[in-house]
Amino acid sequence: MSIDTLARTSRAKRKISARRWLVPYVFLSPAGLLFVVFLAIPIIYAIYLSFRGMHVSGGGPFGVREETWVGFDNYIRTFTDAEFFAGFGRLAIYGVIAVPVTLGLALLFALLLDLPRVRAARFSRIAIFVPYAVPGVIASLLWGFLYLPSTSPLNWILNQLGFADLEVLTGGALFPAVANIAIWSGVGFNMIIIYTSLRGIPNELHEAARIDGASEWQIAWRIKIPLVAPALVLTGLFSLIGTLQLYGEPTTLRPMTNEISQTWVPLMKITRDAFARDDLSLAAASSVVLAIGTLVVSVVLLRMTQKKAFGDGS
Known part of the structure; x- marks a missing residue:
């Protein structure tokens, strides 16, 4: 060559x-x-x-609004805003209800669908997943009409039986009512993730356990749940992030009740500051604080669970 x-x-x-x-x-x-x-x-x-803010230059009624550098003033206002942190308190109550129930039902449905010789498994998967495909605003409107005494079929039945109306959007029932919408919508998505993880477990493990006399409950508790721990951590992280981003459900239900204010959760307050009060700088600072808080909580959760779930202590 x-x-x-x-x-x-x-x-x-x-x-x-x-x-x-x-x-x-x-x-x-x-x-x-x-x-x-x-x-x-x-x-x-x-x-x-x-880090910017509006400053009015000139005196009298003819002052001109100018955007200037204000440093950490907006962050100081955010951290000293009682309304902003009161919203986190409501998020905590909502999350205590929504996250465990969503994950618990998703795991239960996934385990039931993974049972041998289960009937109508495909139809059940689709039926459980379908609510996730409904947009959040539409789901909130549907449940809102079911909650309202004047339109609720449940209240009509109670009235026919001689009972009083069931008030859902007031008092202590408000948080479960809002959480119920997210649970109804989120169970199907989380169930699919957990069910997919269950299908990846080798059948030999199940067969060996059955030969040793283990019941389906024992197989689920001692084999399936530990092996799908990474999927549980992932769905838990998604649910936690979704809780911190709660906005659509309470905003849609707000015209139906006096219990939900414009600042009921942090994102609602950020929206009010940005568009109702025209204070974009404060809304931006609050958004950064919320984003950093979400990141910190997510990292802490992963660090706390990675050794047990992923077998990695690094």
Whole structure:
């Protein structure tokens, strides 16, 4: 083989190698562009805006509003705002109801569907998952009409039996009523994740346990649940993040009750500050605080559970 042929072969191999190196980045570029435009840039702008504030220059009625650098003033206002942190207290009550019930029902349904010789498994999976496909606002409206005494079929039945109306959107029943919407919508999604993890467990483990005389309850408690711990951690993390981002349900139910204020949860207060009070800087600072808090809680949860769930203590 001549030297020119070897040189051409070498150049061709380098070109092929360069193209192979470039191919993954070509496929990733649309996702990267979307990430930068719709996530990175808004986050950077929100952080920048949180250090700005409006200042009125000039005296009298002809003052001009100007945006100026205010440093950490908006963060100080956020951390000294009683309404903002009262919203976190309501989130805690809501989360104590919604997260355990959602995960518990999702795990229960997944275990039931994973039983041998279960009937109508495909129909049951679809039926449990369908509520997740209903948009949150639509689900809130549906449940809201079921909650209202004037439109609730349950109250009509109670009235026919001589009982008083059942008030759901007032008092201590308000938090379970709001949590019920998220539970109804979220169980199916979490169930699919856990069920998929259950289907990945080798059948040999189940058969060996049955040969040793283990019941289905013992198999579920001692084999299935420990092996799907990573899926439980993942769904728990999703549920926790969803709790901190609660907005659609109480906002939709707000016209139906006097118990839900404009600042009932943190995101509702941020929306009010941004669009009702035209205080975008304070809303940006509150959003940054909420985002950092969500990140910290997520990292702490993963650190607390990763050794047991993933078998990694690093």
